[in-house]
Amino acid sequence: MAVPGKVGLLFVSHSAAIATGLVELARQMAPTATLVAAGGTDDGRIGTSFDLVSAGITEADSGSGVVVLCDLGSAILTAETALDFLDDDARARVRIVDAPLVEGGVAAAVAAEAGDPLEVVVAAAESARGAATAASAGAVSSGETADDGANIGAAASGYTRSIRLVNSDGLHARPAAELVKLASTFPQKVTVNGTDAKSLLGIMSLGLTKGAQVDISSRDLSGREAVDALAALAESGFGES
Amino acid sequence: MIEGGISVGLDITWAVDWVRRSAQVIADHRVELITLDREIGDGDHGENMDRGFQAVLPKLDDLAAGSTPGDVLKLVATTLISTVGGAAGPLYGTAYLKAAAAAGGAVSLDGTAIAAILTAARDGVVSRGKAESGDKTMIDAWTPAVDAADAAAAAGVDAAGVFAAAADAAEAGAVATEPLVARKGRASYLGERSAGHRDPGAESSALLLRAAADAAAASAGA
Incomplete structure (x- = not known):
């Protein structure tokens, strides 16, 4: 269940193991944040599932917003398509963030755990871009x-x-x-x-x-x-x- | 639909026939699409598309009486989005969804309407996938198809003729992806090594448009 008043996170991966593994990893630093995995297809193959992603957005949404992080291309396409099917109110508080899935996911989870608002959680995820030069x-x-x-x-x-x-x-x-x-x-x-x-x-x-x-x-x-x-x-x- | 003895447009019968022919042609080319995709992608395109279209077939029987071609296109869209799994799901799903919106509630589609539907579908794929011509994607089949359909419709060609022109151009476009270096999608990870292989999405697009043209020709001949 989504934690009231806090931003939820959805991790979309082609692999169910990657998505659930990332929840596990981020959970270490964000024990109470809403972290939802949507990995693989409906029947457990490698791929992305429109239905799992749509359900994941709903599950992660407490009303304070959802940050969606994706791995390879079609995960983003599936997430964007899922957004198209949301009603306008719900869509307005969902952000698909272009950031490395693991590093961005962990950074966003810490921000969500701290109760940061949506745009700050988005910025935390985006801070993972070019993490090799992470001093900046x-x-x-x-x-x-x-x-x-x-x-x-x-x-x-x-x-x-x-x-x-x-x-x-x-x-x-x-x-x-x-x-x-x-x-x-x-x-x-x-x-x-x-x-x-x-x-x-x-x-x-x-x-x-x-x-x-x-x-x-x-x-x-x-x-x-x-x-x-x-x-x-x-x-x-x-x-x- | 016959009016004054002349076939004036494509109706629900054509739309359902197109879907059945699509499912058949994708099943027939399943291995070929898998092979193309294995060479430059993740190898799942044929399997994914086959699963998607096979999932549409039983739903055709549940179409309400009075359904329009637009209803069929929407049914294909939602089914592909939910069942395909790879990038083709949202991309084709969006294409069929935009096509359905362009078809509206029309009972019969003439050449101009077909050109408009193809344009809407192509624009949907572009906005979803952010690909441009020459990126070695399905757009390289779709854009020549749309251009040919527009030209045919402007010349007063009927719906079946517009689809035939579109299918010819899509096939040529798919073949023309072979020397290209991929700039979008999984194949882009291969860089220069993607050259020399036909894009599987462009190939499946050409197959689907040929199925539409064949269904239209059968409908016109009926």
Whole structure:
């Protein structure tokens, strides 16, 4: 059932295993979000099903909107056709997002979990485009990105806490999501090793392992509270050991 | 429909015959379409199209009395969308849906109406698939077919003649996809390697338009 007041997600894949696997993966970081899989054909073959996609949209829709992520071409065509058959009210709150299915799905799930509105969840999914250069993938926040030189200057005049990562598995998906969720509760821009702390994909792509130095910075002192909160979370090992 | 001894248009009998001939021709070419698709795609086009049209057949018996060609086209559209599975489902589904809308409630379709229906179908495929001429897709069969149908209709050719012109052009268009490099669909992943193979969607489009022309010729001769 769709969670009232929250954006729902629908993952459309040619493969039922990919769609349900992605729900499983995203669920790790979005335990209560509405995540629906529509993979494969009605009879379990590789392909996409108009009926499964249509039913999935309905299932994911609490009235707050649905973000649909697709894999290969015909998944998008099927989703677009399903939209054509919705009534105008329902169609107006469904977005088919052009983003990598897995990376975009996980980023959108974290935003949906946090209760973000439809357009913010869409932006989170879109932030996964070109995730290889994820340091600049902070579409969820202001989109403002410091280059390395500016960052050093900002750190000097701003506020920085440096800690060592204690998690045995490093900053993997779950703790990265915890960090992003906490950072998103502050209006100020905070960076982690120069990357926007509100960008899940940016943080995950830092690839920080146990013992890595983590510099949590704000350009100015107004971000001090946010930096301290994030540092405390990181020092606690994100509830892991 | 006979009026003054001259066949003036294509009616429900033609529409139902077209669907039956479509199902037959797709079944007959199932393996060929699978082979074409296996060379440059995912190999499921023949199987998917066959499943879709076979699913339409029993529904023809449930058509209400007084149904129009537009009703038949809509039935094909919704069935293909629900049963085909691959990209052909939404693409052909949209084509038949737009064709049904263009046919409206007309009981009989003349050459001009057929040209309008084919144009609407082609435009539906373009808007759904975002493909352009030369991308090595079904559009490369459809656009020459629409152009030929328009020219025939403008010359005052009857409905059967318009379909015959469209089918000829679609077949030539399908053959002409062979040297093209795919820019849309699964075949586009192959890049240059897609050249040298005929596009399966263009081929199935040509088969379906030939079935329409054959049904129209049979209807005109009846």
